[in-house]
Amino acid sequence: MAGELGGQGLSDALVILGAAGVVIPAFARIRISPVIGFILVGAAIGPAGLGLLAQAHPWLDPFTIDDRSRIEPFAEIGILMLLFGIGLELSFRRLWGMRRQVFGLGGAQMLATGLLLGAGLASLGGLSPVSALVLGIALAMSSTAIVMPLAGTSSTTGQTALAILLLQDLSLVPILLLLDAKSGTGALLGVAAGGATMIAGLLLVGRFLLPRLFAQAARTKSPELFLAISLLVLMLASVATGAVGLGAVAGALIAGLLIAETDYHAEVEVITAPLRGLALGIFLITVGMRLDLLALAANWPALLAATLAVLLCKALVVFALLRWRRSRTGTALETGLLMASPSELTLIVLASALAAGVIGAGAAAFWTLVTAIGLTLTPLLAAAGRRVARRFDPQALSSGASVATNMTIIFGFGRVGRIVADMLVEHRRPYLAVDGDIDCVAAAREEQRNVLFGDVARGDVVERFGLSQAAAVVLTMDDPVLTVRLTRDIRAACPAISIIARARDGAHAAQLYKAGATDAVPETMEGSLQMSEALLVDIGVAMGPVIASIHEKRSQLRAQIREAGELVEEPMLGRRR
Known part of the structure; x- marks a missing residue:
């Protein structure tokens, strides 16, 4: 008896999972709610549908559920x-x-x-x-x-x-x-x-x-x-x-x-x-x-x-x-x-x-x-x-206001994310930070910072965090593959949003630009520019010309990286798509 019930349960599970595997993609393809599909499937495979024919045609039994109570x-x-x-x-x-x-x-x-x-x-x-x-x-x-x-x-x-x-x-x-x-x-x-x-x-x-x-x-x-x-x-x-x-x-x-x-x-x-x-x-x-x-x-x-x-x-x-x-x-x-x-x-x-x-x-x-x-x-x-x-x-x-309306969303709240948040607070701009390290989040919450725990590597970040209503997105994670994927996904869902991403180097920045980043900031480039600024000031060059030349050099390097990003056809992170 137990084996019989187990067989019936397994058969019912296969029917349900098979229905889900067919209904969801089929109705999504024709842009009709899967709700209708599930109800129609229930009517078709139930005791008042194909179940009536299963006794006369045993081959239908694996495709029907003859007892709704199960x-x-x-x-x-x-x-x-x-x-x-x-x-x-x-x-x-x-x-x-x-x-x-x-x-x-x-x-x-x-x-x-x-x-x-x-x-x-x-x-x-x-x-x-x-x-x-x-x-x-x-x-x-x-x-x-x-x-x-x-x-x-x-x-x-x-x-x-x-x-x-x-x-x-x-x-x-x-x-x-x-x-x-x-x-x-x-x-x-x-x-x-x-x-x-x-x-x-x-x-x-x-x-x-x-x-x-x-x-x-x-x-x-x-x-x-x-x-x-x-x-x-x-x-x-x-x-x-x-x-x-x-x-x-x-x-x-x-x-x-x-x-x-x-x-x-x-x-x-x-x-x-x-x-x-x-x-x-x-x-x-x-x-x-x-x-x-x-x-x-x-x-x-x-x-x-x-x-x-x-x-x-x-x-x-x-x-x-x-x-x-x-x-x-x-x-x-x-x-x-x-x-x-x-x-x-x-x-x-x-x-x-x-x-x-x-x-x-x-x-x-x-x-x-x-x-x-x-x-x-x-x-x-x-x-x-x-x-x-x-x-x-x-x-x-029109949708109601999301918690992220007019906010800047910062993914990653390490040293880089904290500085970005501090500058936003300095200029009285709201932000929401998201980080997957619970200890980091707990410490930030104790400091009364607006930080939420979340693993951005899973799920649809656009829907989860209301990015369609956000002012901008800042990606500060030290994970080049994840940063590129998020940039591509966010740009596909939100064509008009500003995406500022942290890059390891020029090659990574070029890939981010190709994925849709508004600005990609290579750590190596910014470090070199800051060292050059400190050097020039220390050896006696006036601050004004130094800052002007640094800005000009940064613009030249970004233009070169953007141009390289337009020529990139494959990811440059050690593996090909």
Whole structure:
């Protein structure tokens, strides 16, 4: 039996990994969100798709998953990883700053949409008031797992959607408690007290323990250890909040927020990104497996009408609330369409309501299909929202300010990086320094310098550190190969940004110019020029002519290096491309 289960598990893993390997590049090539691809793959390989044919055609069995319950635990991990990633992009300071949007806008959206949908279901669907209200609140939720990867957190639309989604995620706990509680408000008060104590304990332990744990991991320079500690924090926080009745989702968000308060959040975000993406893909495949194609074909008019009604109601409520709050028309339209679909949390509430006897099995099955259809349409609605917003308000899509806006980003904070930072401070220009040596970062932070821990050799530095909004980038690392690669990557992503790079010698500087550096400063050349200046002054030449001649010589040498860089066809660092 164990061997059979192991074989099934291996077969399911191969199907999922094969789907990821096909879906992501294929849909990226045709510029369509992979979200749709994963959902469609789930519908195709699930028990309602090819799984129906697998019994008659055994050769299809390796390409199907006939039991959704086997991979749903991994889908739940995908949701936890998603909330963990959202927490990493936030901080308690930023979350506190969003409190009016979260509890004001988010609360108004849940209440208005739930009441409106509930009234419609009670009058047209023949449900009891309680059943209609529960179903209306469940459908009022939107998908954090799909919306946030589509919208991000830097744009105005993304920030508005995040505020609404955070309230919805937090509201899941009391909703489930109300459905499951057997002893009235006493159970709720007990969970609230236990939850508050647990959260306080997590905050206290995380504040003092996490920086020390990640500092040790940083000293080992082991990404595996970073990943292990991150997952340990995620799982312990999820288990802790689940044990007191708050749910694992709350713990995942808190774990991300705790790490976001440390100097290591950017590194953790990069290291966990592939795992978060794969886990989200598994979740989307399970959503697609809920699409019963036969049921869709048999009952498509009612399903289509219900789906359109839910989408229209939710979009109008969000649009009206944002316009009432004086948001731009384009932002309100885009956010309304983005938030129009139901959520994966809707499925959880439906299952709990069914178990509690609040709704019947037929209604639960029908609205589960509606939810799955809506989730599938979310990327299409997001794309339509962007187009509509661009037509009504071209400024609605402008991104929000990044932490790196108008800053100079310094990669490497050794002796060279420190001098550059000192000169920027002298001239009152903001900077952000990044270094992979945790001891160097710790010493700099004690001196109240704006330094962040991060390994620039891994991940996309442009996205991680907001280089598209930076004033300039300074590369001071004593690693010629890495410096050239970063110069090439940054120039490709940010054609207009100034890149000033440290070079070992003239040959290295020529290669940096070819890679796209605005200025490359060879150490050997500058050392020679400084020695020449000191010599000329010491033997009696006037300072003015000396400085003028030094500047002229520097310009001549840079012109020669640039000319050499234009002629370079291969790297000159001891190996060929």
